[in-house]
Amino acid sequence: MAEKLKELKEKLAYKSPHVWDKLDEDEKKAVETISNDYKDFISSSKTERESAENICQLLKARGFHPESDTRFFRVFRNKCVAAIVAGRKPVYEGVRLIASHIDSPRLDLKLHPLLEEEEMAYFKTHYYGGIKKYHWVALPLALHGVVIKNDGRTVKISLGEEANDPVFTVCDLLPHLARKVQGEKKLSEAIPAEKLNVLVGGYPLPDSEEKDRVKLAVLKLLHDHYGLVEEDFISAELELVPAGPARDVGFDRAFIGAYGHDDRICAFTSLAAILNLEAPPYTAIAIFLDKEEIGSDGNTGAKSRLLEKIYYDILKTLGVTVAPDTVLEMFYRTKAISADVTAGIDPFYAEVHEKLNDARMGHGVVVTKYTGHGGKYGANDAHAEYVGWIRRILNRAEVVWQAASFGKVDEGGGGTVAKYLAYHGMDIIDMGPPLLSMHSPFEIAHKADLYMTYRAYKAFFEAEE
Numbered sequence: 001m002a003e004k005l006k007e008l009k010e011k012l013a014y015k016s017p018h019v020w021d022k023l024d025e026d027e028k029k030a031v032e033t034i035s036n037d038y039k040d041f042i043s044s045s046k047t048e049r050e051s052a053e054n055i056c057q058l059l060k061a062r063g064f065h066p067e068s069d070t071r072f073f074r075v076f077r078n079k080c081v082a083a084i085v086a087g088r089k090p091v092y093e094g095v096r097l098i099a100s101h102i103d104s105p106r107l108d109l110k111l112h113p114l115l116e117e118e119e120m121a122y123f124k125t126h127y128y129g130g131i132k133k134y135h136w137v138a139l140p141l142a143l144h145g146v147v148i149k150n151d152g153r154t155v156k157i158s159l160g161e162e163a164n165d166p167v168f169t170v171c172d173l174l175p176h177l178a179r180k181v182q183g184e185k186k187l188s189e190a191i192p193a194e195k196l197n198v199l200v201g202g203y204p205l206p207d208s209e210e211k212d213r214v215k216l217a218v219l220k221l222l223h224d225h226y227g228l229v230e231e232d233f234i235s236a237e238l239e240l241v242p243a244g245p246a247r248d249v250g251f252d253r254a255f256i257g258a259y260g261h262d263d264r265i266c267a268f269t270s271l272a273a274i275l276n277l278e279a280p281p282y283t284a285i286a287i288f289l290d291k292e293e294i295g296s297d298g299n300t301g302a303k304s305r306l307l308e309k310i311y312y313d314i315l316k317t318l319g320v321t322v323a324p325d326t327v328l329e330m331f332y333r334t335k336a337i338s339a340d341v342t343a344g345i346d347p348f349y350a351e352v353h354e355k356l357n358d359a360r361m362g363h364g365v366v367v368t369k370y371t372g373h374g375g376k377y378g379a380n381d382a383h384a385e386y387v388g389w390i391r392r393i394l395n396r397a398e399v400v401w402q403a404a405s406f407g408k409v410d411e412g413g414g415g416t417v418a419k420y421l422a423y424h425g426m427d428i429i430d431m432g433p434p435l436l437s438m439h440s441p442f443e444i445a446h447k448a449d450l451y452m453t454y455r456a457y458k459a460f461f462e463a464e465e
Contacts, residue, residue: 016360016363016364016402017363017364017400018362018363018448019362019363019364019400019446019448019449019451019452020362020448022398022400023448027451030451031447031448031450031451032447034272034450034451034454035256035447035450035451037268037272038246038256038265038268038269038450039245039246039247039248039256039258041054041058041264041268042246042258042259042260042261042264042265042268043245043246043258045102045260045264046142046144046158046161046239046241046259046260047103047106047144047145047239047241048079048102048103048290049078049079049145049146049237050144050158051102051264051267051288052075052078052079052080052081052102052288053078055081055083055102055267055271055288056073056075056081058271058275059073059081059083059271059275062275064083069086069317069318069319070085070086071084071085071086072084072317074310074313076300076306076309077290077299077300079102079103079290079300080102080287080288080289080290080300080306081287081288082285082286082287082288082310083271083274083285083286083287083288084283084284084285084314084317085274085277085278085279085280085283085284085461086283086318087279087280087281087282087283087284088279088280088281088282089281089282089283090320091283091314091315091318091320091330092315092320092326092329092330092333093282093333094282094330094333094334094335095282095283095284095285095314095330095333095334095335096280096282096283096284096285096334096335096336096460096461096463097284097285097286097287097334097335097336097337097421097426097428098270098273098274098284098285098286098287098336098337098339098457098460098461099287099289099302099336099337099338099339099417099421100263100264100266100267100270100286100287100288100289100339100340100432101263101267101288101289101290101291101292101293101302101340101417102263102264102267102288102289102290103128103129103289103290103291103292103293103294104129104241104259104260104262104263104264104293105127105128105129105130105131105262105293105439106127106128106129106239106240106241107125107126107127107128107136107141107170107196107198107239107240107241108125108126108127108128108237108238108239108240109123109124109125109126109233109236109238109239109240110123110124110125110126111233111234112124112230112233112234113125113233113238114200114215114218114219114230114233115197115215116212116213116214116215119202119204119213119214120199120201120202120214121199121200121201121202121214121215121217121218122197122198122199122200123168123197123198123200123240124194124197125196125197125198125240126193127193127196128239128293128294129293129294129439130293130439131439132187132188132439132440133188133191133192133193133196134187134190134191135440135441136170136191136196136441137169137170137171137172137191137196138169138170138171138172139169139170139242139441140160140167140168140169140242140243140244141160141167141168141169141170141198141240141241141242141243142158142159142160142161142165142167142168142240142241142242142243142244143157143158143159143160143168143238143239143240144157144158144159144238144239144240144241145157145236145237145238145239146236146237146238147226147228147232147233147235147236147238148232148235148236149227149228149232149235150231150232150235155226155227155228155232157226157238160243161243161244161245167243168198168199168200168240169198169199170195170196170197170198170199171199172191198240200218201214201215201217201218201221202214203217204217205217205220241259241260241441242259242441242442245258246258249444253447254362254446254447254448255444255445255446255447256444256445256447256450257442257443257444258442258443258445259441259442259443260443261341261435261438261443261444261445262340262341262435262438262439262443263292263339263340263341263432265341265432265433265435265445265450265453266339266340266341266432266433266453267288267339269339269450269453269454269457270286270288270337270339270457271286271288272454272457272458273286273454273457273458273460273461274286274461276458277458277461277462280461280462281462281463281464282335282463283314283318284461285310285314287307287310289301289302289306289417292340292416292417296417296420301420302417302420302421303420307421307424308327308424311327311330311331312327315327315330328425331424331425331426332425332426334424334425334426334427335386335389335426335427335428335460336421336426336427336428336429337428337429337430337431337457337460338380338416338417338418338421338428338429338430338431339431339432339453339457340416340417340418340430340432341432341433341434341435341438341445342359342366342368342371342404342406342430342432342433342434342435343358343359343406343407343414343434343435343438344358344359344360344361344434344435344436344446345358345359345360345361345434346436352407352408352411352412353407353408354405354407354408354409357404357405358404358405358406358407359402359404359434360402360404360434361434361436361446361449362446362448362449363400363402363449364399364400364401364402364448364449364452365394365399365400365401365402365431365432365433365449365452365453365455365456366401366402366403366404366431366432366433366434366449367387367390367391367394367401367402367403367404367429367430367431368403368404368405368406368429368430368431369381369382369387369403369405369429369430370382370405370430371405371406371413371414371415371416371418371430372413372414372415372419373412373413373414373415374409374410374413378413378415378419379415379418379419380416380418380419380422380428380429380430382418382427382428382429382430383427386427386428386429387429389465390429390431390460392465393459393460393463393465394456394459396459397455397456397458397459397462399452399455399456399459400448400452401452401456404434416430418430431453431456431457432453433445433446433449433450433452433453434446434449
């Protein structure tokens with residue numbers, strides 16, 4: 001009787017296996033290979049501009065060319081990239097689209113950032129995206145970005161990543177004096193945004209009667225090294241991000257700790273999937289977007305008409321005559337993935353998770369039917385037919401995957417680009433790996449989930465139906 005019950009459970013009950021239990025030795029080696037490649041990518045992709053530049057370099061190295069009509073790519077505002085592989089079927093029959101984003105939470109410099117207080121120089125910042133402000137104090141920070149000078153020249157800056165580089169930091173208050181100013185406040189109020197000021201200098205300009213001698217000394221250094229003047233900050237995009245490379249985490253090195261897993265882990269895995277794609281049945285697009293962390297606004301975000309431009313450009317590149325409804329029909333025949341991370345269950349904060357329906361670390365790529373918040377507000381909510389199609393292609397490809405949502409219903413929630421792409425009429429679903437410490441300066445991903453995310457995106461692009 002016990003044996004029959006076991007067989008019945010095996011046949012009927014849903015189970016979520018650990019990826020490691022499903023891999024042979026060769027696949028375990030493949031996990032390490034893709035993990036090492038990913039660590040190199042994310043360590044050098046600290047901003048959306050750097051991510052876009054690295055993506056383009058990898059595309060070129062694998063035979064993608066802007067002038068090709070089989071494997072080509074497009075760059076928009078130096079912050080978005082679309083990679084395209086032409087399919088065997090006519091493009092107007094629909095495409096396979098994977099959309100990720102390459103921006104991450106950070107500290108941006110204000111327009112007039114440089115000030116001096118108590119003979120120390122600081123940069124004033126405005127945080128970008130959803131952060132816990134206390135994460136960003138007493139942390140080594142690197143300065144990345146571009147400055148557009150008055151004559152139109154671009155100056156690139158990346159300082160704080162090399163062993164001999166200086167780093168920067170937001171100073172925290174010592175515990176001996178913090179009882180009333182911080183300790184008696186709510187966690188969200190203990191570090192006000194206007195105190196996220198970054199220490200950048202301390203030597204005064206010698207032999208000078210001027211005020212703000214340390215600020216002037218910093219300006220002189222910036223002019224000597226980069227040719228900058230203070231007004232150049234107004235036309236700059238300079239970001240302060242955690243300094244240092246991605247690292248293996250744990251005695252067994254099962255995890256990767258890094259800044260920017262959200263969402264560059266999905267950008268990397270979708271890029272890897274399309275790099276290895278040859279003559280797929282349907283035209284494949286991997287698009288890497290900006291501005292997701294602040295609502296997908298702006299002309300490089302998913303709310304813009306960028307996707308329409310990409311579709312028109314594909315049609316022109318492939319020599320297709322465009323009728324008034326061609327692009328609309330393409331949208332409606334598109335199958336898409338919103339490639340974004342989700343929350344992994346943290347066992348020490350179980351009160352916010354719903355264990356039956358939340359994602360487990362190491363159990364594979366996560367298929368998320370809907371995100372949003374209580375009442376499914378702000379969600380796409382994929383149709384059952386499309387979820388069934390996704391199940392089939394993942395199971396046929398023997399991808400280890402799990403279905404999960406995003407915490408308990410009334411605990412909060414989150415959104416992705418899915419709802420903005422669904423506006424165009426396409427079928428779309430969220431899919432990506434789970435993370436721990438999401439939106440922190442050091443997010444945690446499981447290597448097995450990274451590997452299965454790549455496998456899932458590859459199976460999606462290669463699906464014949």
